[in-house]
Structure formats: structure tokens, C-alpha cells
Amino acid sequence: MENPTIHKSAIIYDGAHIGKNVSIGPFTIVHKNVVIRDNTTIGSHCELGISSADPTHDGPLIFADNTLIRSHSIFYAGSSFGPGLTTGHRVTVRERTVAGQNLQIGTMCDIQGHCNIGDFVRFHSNVHIGQKSKIADFVWIFPYVVLTNDPTPPSTLLKGVTIEKFAAIATMSVILPGVTVGEGALVGALSSVTRNVKANTLVTGTPAKEVGPTSAIKLKDGSDNSAYPWRRHFHRGYDQAIVRQWIEEFKTSTKNES
Amino acid sequence: MENPTIHKSAIIYDGAHIGKNVSIGPFTIVHKNVVIRDNTTIGSHCELGISSADPTHDGPLIFADNTLIRSHSIFYAGSSFGPGLTTGHRVTVRERTVAGQNLQIGTMCDIQGHCNIGDFVRFHSNVHIGQKSKIADFVWIFPYVVLTNDPTPPSTLLKGVTIEKFAAIATMSVILPGVTVGEGALVGALSSVTRNVKANTLVTGTPAKEVGPTSAIKLKDGSDNSAYPWRRHFHRGYDQAIVRQWIEEFKTSTKNES
Amino acid sequence: MENPTIHKSAIIYDGAHIGKNVSIGPFTIVHKNVVIRDNTTIGSHCELGISSADPTHDGPLIFADNTLIRSHSIFYAGSSFGPGLTTGHRVTVRERTVAGQNLQIGTMCDIQGHCNIGDFVRFHSNVHIGQKSKIADFVWIFPYVVLTNDPTPPSTLLKGVTIEKFAAIATMSVILPGVTVGEGALVGALSSVTRNVKANTLVTGTPAKEVGPTSAIKLKDGSDNSAYPWRRHFHRGYDQAIVRQWIEEFKTSTKNES
Numbered sequence: 215m216e217n218p219t220i221h222k223s224a225i226i227y228d229g230a231h232i233g234k235n236v237s238i239g240p241f242t243i244v245h246k247n248v249v250i251r252d253n254t255t256i257g258s259h260c261e262l263g264i265s266s267a268d269p270t271h272d273g274p275l276i277f278a279d280n281t282l283i284r285s286h287s288i289f290y291a292g293s294s295f296g297p298g299l300t301t302g303h304r305v306t307v308r309e310r311t312v313a314g315q316n317l318q319i320g321t322m323c324d325i326q327g328h329c330n331i332g333d334f335v336r337f338h339s340n341v342h343i344g345q346k347s348k349i350a351d352f353v354w355i356f357p358y359v360v361l362t363n364d365p366t367p368p369s370t371l372l373k374g375v376t377i378e379k380f381a382a383i384a385t386m387s388v389i390l391p392g393v394t395v396g397e398g399a400l401v402g403a404l405s406s407v408t409r410n411v412k413a414n415t416l417v418t419g420t421p422a423k424e425v426g427p428t429s430a431i432k433l434k435d436g437s438d439n440s441a442y443p444w445r446r447h448f449h450r451g452y453d454q455a456i457v458r459q460w461i462e463e464f465k466t467s468t469k470n471e472s
Numbered sequence: 473m474e475n476p477t478i479h480k481s482a483i484i485y486d487g488a489h490i491g492k493n494v495s496i497g498p499f500t501i502v503h504k505n506v507v508i509r510d511n512t513t514i515g516s517h518c519e520l521g522i523s524s525a526d527p528t529h530d531g532p533l534i535f536a537d538n539t540l541i542r543s544h545s546i547f548y549a550g551s552s553f554g555p556g557l558t559t560g561h562r563v564t565v566r567e568r569t570v571a572g573q574n575l576q577i578g579t580m581c582d583i584q585g586h587c588n589i590g591d592f593v594r595f596h597s598n599v600h601i602g603q604k605s606k607i608a609d610f611v612w613i614f615p616y617v618v619l620t621n622d623p624t625p626p627s628t629l630l631k632g633v634t635i636e637k638f639a640a641i642a643t644m645s646v647i648l649p650g651v652t653v654g655e656g657a658l659v660g661a662l663s664s665v666t667r668n669v670k671a672n673t674l675v676t677g678t679p680a681k682e683v684g685p686t687s688a689i690k691l692k693d694g695s696d697n698s699a700y701p702w703r704r705h706f707h708r709g710y711d712q713a714i715v716r717q718w719i720e721e722f723k724t725s726t727k728n729e730s
Numbered sequence: 731m732e733n734p735t736i737h738k739s740a741i742i743y744d745g746a747h748i749g750k751n752v753s754i755g756p757f758t759i760v761h762k763n764v765v766i767r768d769n770t771t772i773g774s775h776c777e778l779g780i781s782s783a784d785p786t787h788d789g790p791l792i793f794a795d796n797t798l799i800r801s802h803s804i805f806y807a808g809s810s811f812g813p814g815l816t817t818g819h820r821v822t823v824r825e826r827t828v829a830g831q832n833l834q835i836g837t838m839c840d841i842q843g844h845c846n847i848g849d850f851v852r853f854h855s856n857v858h859i860g861q862k863s864k865i866a867d868f869v870w871i872f873p874y875v876v877l878t879n880d881p882t883p884p885s886t887l888l889k890g891v892t893i894e895k896f897a898a899i900a901t902m903s904v905i906l907p908g909v910t911v912g913e914g915a916l917v918g919a920l921s922s923v924t925r926n927v928k929a930n931t932l933v934t935g936t937p938a939k940e941v942g943p944t945s946a947i948k949l950k951d952g953s954d955n956s957a958y959p960w961r962r963h964f965h966r967g968y969d970q971a972i973v974r975q976w977i978e979e980f981k982t983s984t985k986n987e988s
Contacts, residue, residue, distance in 0.1 A: 241499050241757050288819050303546050306837050321564050324855050339582050342873050354626050357600050357618050360873050360901050365950040366957035368870050368964050385618050386646045388902045388919045403646045404664040404678050406920040420920050434623040441624035448626050499757050561804050597840050612884050615858050643876050644904045661904045662922040662936050692881040699882035706884050
């Protein structure tokens with residue numbers, strides 16, 4: 215029996231697992247080693263489950279419930295994603311990427327594989343995540359940022375970048391190999407980050423220098439409110455339980471301050 | 473009757489308007505809310521008229537006469553373009569983009585929607601136009617430039633960038649939120665523009681600093697001629713009426729100078 | 731007789747030459763002027779042999795033996811590649827590109843045409859090679875690097891960049907028009923290279939400044955070994971005959987030093 219939500223031009227190889235309430239767009243290819251759980255939408259012109267050059271990296275490609283993959287996207291075999299993955303168009307995700315729930319990957323992002331990505335991470339458009347990157351929960355990475363990994367290119371020694379919780383990396387910044395960007399830190403646009411960044415600290419420039427605590431940055435809404443930690447005021451797209459916890463956290467901290 | 477210039481593998485949904493002398497390439501999808509006027513070529517592997525996540529942004533996607541959209545391009549519903557639109561490959565244009573005539577969008581450009589774009593604007597490859605950008609007539613933006621919009625990322629407050637007439641932004645520059653680049657200004661390559669740029673002024677660096685008037689920049693052709701305003705010498709791709717007006721303008725200005 | 735390794739949805743125009751042991755993926759288009767030699771794999775959703783706007787640039791598009799073109803890639807008519815070409819996904823290569831053997835072009839690279847590329851050149855992801863670039867053998871170019879060509883944008887005067895043998899350009903650097911990067915030189919990440927770079931020299935910054943000889947850069951493996959020339963220690967992906975020659979070269983040079 216044909217599945218009416220799988221377009222007739224899509225190519226689904228035997229062995230692929232297609233859950234309930236899954237739609238697959240025209241001209242999309244799903245290879246045999248792909249597991250697509252329920253309530254998922256795959257756009258047109260995608261290819262899911264490509265074998266990597268090194269067959270030891272193959273294995274299932276697993277999408278959990280409530281995934282949305284937009285058109286022209288490419289995922290290799292051997293990666294897994296928690297529920298709620300949402301992508302833009304033309305993303306590339308290589309093998310051995312393990313990500314938590316509710317990851318958002320913007321249009322034209324290139325995730326090179328062998329990465330660990332936490333929960334509720336957001337990559338805006340055209341972000342490049344080098345191999346061996348470790349990205350904690352609630353991180354934001356903005357357009358054209360590159361996380362590098364080779365300290366002396368080209369070499370065989372790869373030192374991945376670590377981005378800790380709640381950190382935000384602004385547009386067109388490069389994080390040099392082995393660098394850790396601390397919890398809640400902010401990297402300004404077009405910065406080259408050559409050293410570790412302390413928690414809750416703003417760095418900018420090439421090479422990036424410490425400017426001060428992120429708490430000193432005001433929202434540009436005419437108020438005197440601090441823009442960081444951003445989770446105090448920015449809640450779009452997060453689960454209600456998480457938002458309640460953040461609201462509670464800052465209630466408490468305000469009490470402590472007074 | 474089949475239209476011989478629409479490839480048999482293309483998917484054209486009922487309700488799409490296809491004008492006269494329109495060709496549509498293989499594996500391209502045209503949704504119902506798309507209006508394609510006459511003398512237009514759509515390449516292969518495109519998807520035109522995608523609904524955005526917010527259905528209030530839907531509405532027709534309108535291409536005027538003499539449009540050329542190259543392969544693998546994606547346009548959302550709810551935008552409109554004047555005649556003579558030409559794109560490279562794999563462009564993405566989101567909803568609520570309104571553009572004048574003769575827009576050129578290079579390969580892999582990403583126009584995020586909610587933008588106003590004038591006449592005869594040129595985006596070279598891989599330009600990222602953030603939401604709420606306003607781009608006047610005759611602007612040039614070169615590869616890997618990003619127009620940003622969020623002054624304290626992430627936040628809900630978006631301040632778009634404004635680029636005024638005849639301005640040129642060179643490769644890999646970032647224009648910070650809310651900044652205005654003045655008429656005829658030039659932003660040098662790999663600059664981070666944090667403040668408004670005066671008309672006919674060159675800025676470079678991170679953060680960008682004023683270098684001087686653009687008129688002091690010589691053409692690198694061995695002559696002593698100034699390279700700016702560029703419309704004095706660069707006429708490729710503009711209507712003859714416009715070019716005649718520019719020639720007249722500089723005739724007059726030379727007279728005034730002497 | 732159908733060729734079982736050419737997917738039935740692929741469109742191969744009459745006149746295309748398909749060699750022995752060639753596989754072509756679903757939804758791929760091969761135009762009439764394309765020559766594909768033996769032992770070659772073409773992925774899905776590609777378009778090969780597109781005519782450029784200027785028909786005088788057309789002519790055959792020639793892929794030699796042992797080529798691998800990954801999905802969603804686009805090649806124009808009028809270019810030729812030596813054996814062993816390997817690409818990532820979504821590469822764009824325009825007309826009048828002439829490349830030697832064993833070129834690697836990463837995902838989303840954009841080669842603008844009218845370029846000369848030597849043997850064993852490697853472009854990582856999302857590299858932009860402007861028209862009139864000349865790239866010698868064994869060059870490495872890392873993600874988001876742009877080789878520019880217009881000294882006074884926009885103008886009709888294009889001065890291409892020259893990259894000499896064994897040079898490496900790190901992530902997100904811009905090479906300004908007409909600049910030559912010398913043999914074995916290293917350009918640090920996020921640099922703007924406005925002047926010629928001497929052989930075996932490290933430059934960094936915006937604008938890039940000379941830091942010193944590349945030989946002073948140590949491998950980050952805990953040893954005291956120099957990371958450059960990289961061919962002393964990095965051999966992955968090169969022919970055995972070449973590697974043997976490099977090993978011999980440094981044996982000799984060590985003897986000379988002692």
C-alpha cells in the first residue's frame with residue numbers, strides 16, 4: 215500500500231524505518247540505514263543516510279519524533295538526533311554526530327561529524343562545526359561562524375573546540391583549535407578567538423580580547439535592563455518547563471542580590 | 473496540452489500562474505501560490521512558493537517578466553520581485569521580501585525575509601541579508617558579507633541595517649545591527665562596521681574606521697582616474713537610459729569643477 | 731541497453747560521453763557536452779555541463795578517470811579536470827577552470843571560473859575562488875576563505891590572486907586582488923592579506939602582518955618538531971611516489987643542517 219504522504223518520486227530503500235505520520239517530499243532519497251520516528255517531515259531534494267568514505271563510521275542514522283528537515287539537506291549514516299530536530303535548507307551533517315533534543319540547524323550549516331551537541335542548541339545560517347567540537351546545552355551560534363580544529367593546518371592532530379552552556383558566538387567569528395568558550399560567554403562579531411574565554415565574559419576583536427562581564431551589556435530597547443544572561447528575557451522556542459525554571463532562577467537571584 | 477518548455481519531471485501545483493515563454497527545468501517544484509510572468513527561465517531542482525512557519529506571512533510569490541532563476545534555488549511564499557530578477561544557484565529567499573527591478577542575487581545568497589530591496593541591486597555570491605534590512609537602488613554587496621540585525625544576540629529586538637544608494641560593501645564584512653552605510657560609501661574587505669558610515673567615505677578594519685573620501689581611491693589601471701563614484705566608469709548590466717544619465721551627470725560635474 | 735549503474739531518473743543528454751564503470755545518481759542531469767572518463771561516481775541532484783551566459787566560453791566539460799562528484803554539485807561547460815578529482819556536496823565550478831590531478835573541492839565551494847589550479851590542491855568547505863586565480867600544486871585552502879579579484883569594486887579590472895606551491899590559507903581569510911602568497915607561506919585565520927606574502931612566512935591579522943618564518947611554528951603534539959614545511963610530516967592522501975620524494979628531501983636537508 216502506498217503511503218500518501220511520501221511523494222511518489224521519493225526513493226526509499228528497503229530497510230529504512232519510516233514511522234507514523236511521516237511525510238517525505240519529492241526527489242528525496244532515504245537509504246536503508248535510516249530510522250525516521252513519528253510525526254516527522256522531510257522536505258524535497260534531500261539525501262539521508264549516505265555512507266561515509268570510511269565504512270567503520272556507518273551505522274544507523276536516527277531521527278527521533280517531531281523532526282523537520284527542510285529541502286536539499288544531506289545527512290550521513292552513523293549519527294543520531296533527539297526529538298524536535300529542525301533544520302533549514304541545504305544542511306550537511308556528517309557521520310558520528312550525536313545531538314540532544316530540539317537542535318536547530320540553519321540553512322547551509324555544515325556539521326563535519328564526530329561532534330557532540332547538547333540539548334536546545336541553535337545554529338543560525340551557514341555555521342561550520344569542525345570535527346571533534348563539543349557544544350553544550352542552550353548554546354547559540356550565529357551566521358558564518360567557524361569552529362576549527364587543526365592548530366597547524368594541515369596536520370593529523372585535531373583539537374576540537376568546546377562551547378559551554380548558554381554561550382553565544384556572534385556572526386563571522388572563528389574559534390581557534392582547542393579553545394573553550396565558557397558558560398554564558400559572548401564572542402562579538404568578526405572575532406578570532408585564540409584563547410579560552412571565561413564564563414559570562416564578552417570578548418571581541420582579532421585576536422579577541424576581554425572587554426568585560428556580559429552583565430554590563432544593556433538591552434537596546436531603551437530600558438536599563440541587562441541583555442545577559444539572555445535566558446532572563448529571551449524564551450522563544452523553549453519548553454515551558456525550562457522557561458519557568460529560568461524565571462524562577464532570576465526571581466531568586468534578584469532576591470539574593472537585594 | 474503539455475507545455476514543451478516545462479520539463480515533464482517538474483511538479484507544478486494547480487493554481488500556479490505560468491506566463492508565456494516560460495521554461496521550467498527538471499525536478500523543480502512550483503507551489504500553487506506562485507505567479508511567474510512572461511519570458512522567464514527557472515532552472516532545475518528549485519522549490520518556489522514554500523509556506524513559511526507563520527502562515528500569516530504567506531501570500532503570492534510574484535516574479536515579473538524576464539526572470540532567470542538558476543538551479544537549486546528556494547523562494548518562500550509572500551515575496552515579490554520586479555522585472556529582470558537574475559539569480560545564481562542555490563539562493564534562498566524567505567517571505568516578505570520586496571525587491572525592485574533587475575535585482576541580481578549570487579549563488580548561495582541567503583535573504584532572510586522582511587527586507588526591502590531597491591532597483592538594480594547586486595548581491596555577489598554567499599551574501600547573507602538579515603531580516604529588516606533596507607537596501608537602496610544600485611547597491612553592491614560582495615561575497616560573504618553579512619547584514620546583521622540583533623544587537624544583543626539572542627533577543628527579540630531586531631534592528632535592521634540600511635544601505636544607501638550606490639554604496640559598496642566588500643568581501644567578508646559584517647554590518648552591525650541598526651547601522652546605516654551612507655550613499656556611495658565603500659566598506660573595505662573584512663571590516664566590522666559598528667557605526668554609521670558617511671556618504672562617499674571609505675571605512676576599513678575591525679572595528680571599521682574612516683579612511684577618507686572614496687574619491688581619493690584611484691582606479692588600478694595605471695591612470696590617475698578616481699575609482700569612485702563607480703558609476704562614472706562602470707556601466708555593465710545597467711539600462712542604456714541609466715548609463716546615459718550617469719554619463720551626463722559626470723559631464724556636468726566636470727564642468728562644474730573646472 | 732540500460733546501464734544499471736545510471737539511475738533511471740537521471741537525465742543524460744545525447745552526446746554526453748559516459749566511460750566504463752561510471753555510476754550516476756538519481757535526479758542528476760548530464761548535458762551533451764560532458765565527457766566522463768572511466769571509474770567515476772556522480773552523486774544525486776547534480777547538473778553537469780551547464781552553458782554559461784557567454785556561449786564563447788562553452789566547450790566540453792571533461793572529467794578524467796577516477797572522479798568522485800558528490801550530490802547537488804554544479805559544473806559549467808568549458809572546464810577540465812585531471813584524474814582523481816573529488817568533490818564534496820553542492821560545489822559550483824564555473825567555465826574555463828583548468829585543474830590538474832587529484833584536486834579536492836570541499837562542500838559548498840564556489841569556483842568562479844577562468845582559474846588555473848595545479849595538482850593535488852585541496853579546498854576545504856565553502857571556499858570562494860574568484861576569477862583569474864592561479865593556484866599552484868599542493869596548496870591548501872581552508873573554510874570560508876575568499877580569493878578576490880576586483881581592486882576597486884565594482885570595476886571591470888580584475889587582478890587575480892596567485893597562491894604558490896605548498897602555501898596554506900587558514901579559515902576565513904581574504905586575499906586581496908593581485909596579491910601573491912609565496913611558496914610554503916601560511917596565512918593565519920581571519921586575516922586580510924593586502925600585500926604579497928614571502929615564501930615560508932607566517933602572516934596574520936587585518937591587515938595581515940609578517941610574524942616570522944613558518945619553521946618557527948611547532949607541532950602541537952608535545953614534541954619540539956616544526957609544523958612547517960607540512961610535507962615533512964603530513965602525507966595523507968598523496969601518491970606514494972610523492973611521499974617518498976618528500977621523505978627523501980627532508981632526510982637530505984637534515985643531513986645538510988648537521
